[in-house]
Amino acid sequence: MTDEQSVQIEDAIAAAVAVEPSWAPYFELPVIFVQLPSDSRAISASAPHWPQHVMLAPAAFATLDELREQVVHEFCHQWLYLLEEVCPMEVADGSRDLTLPSGTTERSVREVIGAAHxxxxxxxLYRDDDQPAQAEQLRDYAHGCLQVLEEQAADLLTEHAAEITQRMRRLRL
Structure with missing residues (x-):
């Protein structure tokens, strides 16, 4: 990242924490930001086998709000990846291809949990940013992900994954 992009990332983190101050400790996780190729179809990305690295495309820097969303999104993934190092989310040899409420196919249990998260x-973020329609759409999407797990993969969840999904179900947003 350029120095300017690094400052923009810091500003996006500060903007997220301004909306939800309780998140401040989560952004203290040391993460290395790298650029996605300009021809990438993704706006941001991360991978469980490349821990504490977040990739951002030039489009992620279009506005502070866009960057804030992408940074929150990728930090969610980073924390789930860390949890999975200690507490796997899917029973061994229990793979099943699932479809997200968005229509995205061939997702694993952990990917559906990640999408809900x-x-x-x-x-x-959007509820506290006074964008209730966007917040409601995202909440409904997350609950749709949890429904996919409940209806199609409950038998594949580890004890830890079941606890995490139950906690997500109980959130009142």
Missing amino acids: VGLALAV
Whole structure:
């Protein structure tokens, strides 16, 4: 990242914490930001096998709000990846291809849990940012992800994953 992009990332984190101050400690996780190629179709990305690295495309820097959303999104993934190092989310040899409420196919249990987690975090961000329609859409998406898990993969959740999904279900946004 350029120095300017690094400052923009810091500003996006500060903007997220201004909306939800309780998130401040989560952004203390040391993360290395790198650029996605300019021809990438993704706006941001991260991967469980490349921990504490977040990739951002030039489009992520279009506005502070866009960057804030992408940074929150990717930090959600980073924390879930860390949890998965200690507490796997899917029973061994229990793979199943699931479809997200968005229509995205061939997702694993952990990817559906991750989508729910991101959806709920962004729902908080937009609710507290006084964008109730966006918050409601994201909350509904997250609950749709949890419904996919409940209806199609409950038998694949580890004890820890079941606890995490139950906690997400109980959130009142």
